[in-house]
Amino acid sequence: MIPQLKQAIVKAFSTEFDHTVSVEEIKIENTNPQFEGSFTFVVFPYLRVTRKKPEESAEIIGNAVVQELTEIKDFNVVKGFLNFSLKDAYWVEYLESLTQAKRLGTTADKPQKVMVEYSSPNTNKPLHLGHVRNNLLGFSIAEILEYYGHEVIKVNLINDRGIHICKSMLAYQKFANGETPESSGIKGDHLVGKYYVEFDIAHKKELAELVASGMSEDEAKASSTLMNEAREMLGKWEKGDEETLALWNKLNNWVYKGFDASYSRMGVSFEKFYKESETYLLGKKMVMDGLEAGILFQKEDGSIWADLTDDGLDQKLLLRADGTSVYMTQDLGTADLKYADYGMDTSIYVVGNEQDYHFKVLRLILEKLGKTYASGVFHMSYGMVELPEGKMKTREGKVVDADDLMDEMYETAKLRTMEQGKTDGLSDDELHGLYETLGLGALKYFLLKVDPTKRIVFNPSETIDFQGNTGTFIQYTYARCKSVLRNWSDSLTFDTSLELEPTERDLIAHLFGFDAKLEEACKLYSPSIIAQYLYDTAKFYNSFYNQCSILKAENQSLIQFRVGLTAVTVRMLETCGKLLGMQMPEKM
């Protein structure tokens, strides 16, 4: 309908004002709810062409368009705003087309191959709320792109080596007495995380003692036995010391098992895992090649750098004097490996905005090195999740643990459901599934409804809502629709002579807007667009539901139309819910 409307406006300009405008420059907006109509054309920008007052110009174009398009019922003019209303028959036919559509929403004109890297955890501690946001964002972005028709590869780059990993290994060796997940009953990632914290405690204690014995803080740091032992361990690891590798493998495998459980509960997944231990050396060759080609330069001490001063940035170290690599080196190598593996058009990194500078530099260096895929590298920079007192800090215990949070959501969902007392006849298994669906649904919606680029301040003392603009509200609406549809098994026919209620028309017009929202969500990599749309869908449906009787409407054609509206709504809720990773309950 939008293309036809634009075309008619172009024609009106041509015949009424003898002026040529292109279809592309015509903008059609959704009519503000407080005015009559569905689509709006703003004439202000064209007054120079029409050389008439806004109202008069709009009037002329409106008349011409109504002549041209039979679907247009009427138009009204408020100042420079030209609002079009469509005939109810058009909306009924549109709804009918949706009931028969194979899928909701159009697909991309030019499908691409897109890689989405997300999660990217360290193997020295369990996941926290920050990771949860990352996981849900990454997964949802991947789902949205895939639904829009792109080929998507979800990958996880695991940070499984380095001094921080050695810290937990060392503490485990010293203090654990052979404790295992089995012997302690502690989930693997939490067990390893416990020793990461213990290292920090012991290290701080050691420093304090050294300072008390008369050392300066710097001296204490330099002579700390624990820290030196950790560094020593990292050296052994890099040299491939068997005993160290065995410990490393044992602990990491516990962590992976723990992560698997958390990922699976969150409902996120990956096609491929990259591990830093397998990629950290790859960047070296790229750097050496860059040096040889004169793109990079070497300092007197032998270290190798990229000079980015022409681009308004600093110099960036890429290889230390001793030839070991840094974070950037590894990321260069990984970027190259990813492209060699998949040859994707776009490579999205879902990483917090604290790394904006890093990714700016990464892309720039890839460009300088002449990598063609550099232009496809995109940092999906999202806002950090913070506590009221600031950033989360694992070592100080100031974290909202992912597993704990999911447990709490489950318990709250159980409590709320029991308060409602509407689940008679459900088995224990079904109840368990329902609490999980509701608890995680609330959590997912809570995190995804917010614009990804904005930071989230999470207050653990305020529980996540189950009322209002929440995942629960959407799930409730879904269950409500299902309850109606359970009482209907016949096929549907649509009567185009029906006269619609405003709530019915509003809901269909809203469903009409899905294409634009899906496209926008893809363009911005923003699940919040879908979440917002999903909320509005439920909102419009509930308005309609409260105002109109469905199965007991006055006549058969009205009943069938309203059942059809319910059927399409349920499909939209399910589709969008899936894009956010949310499950929907049949009853609640």
Add this chain to the structure above:
RNA sequence: GGUUCCAUAGCUCAACUGGAUAGAGCAACUGCCUUCUAAGCAGUAGGUUCCAGGUUCGAGUCCUGGUGGAAUCACCA
């Protein structure tokens, strides 16, 4: 100190990328279950969009300056 980002109702968030009288939810208040699920619906109240200028038919949105906050500027990742 340099660079980048942010500031909207008491709180949490929107505002279709420059459009109409800035909208939702929570919290408060008022109605609505003999009817397909009231985890809902309808309504009341709540705003100098941080401040001061500028751009134009029109600014929460763009530009300049200021205030307040955050991130980053590692031979950490």
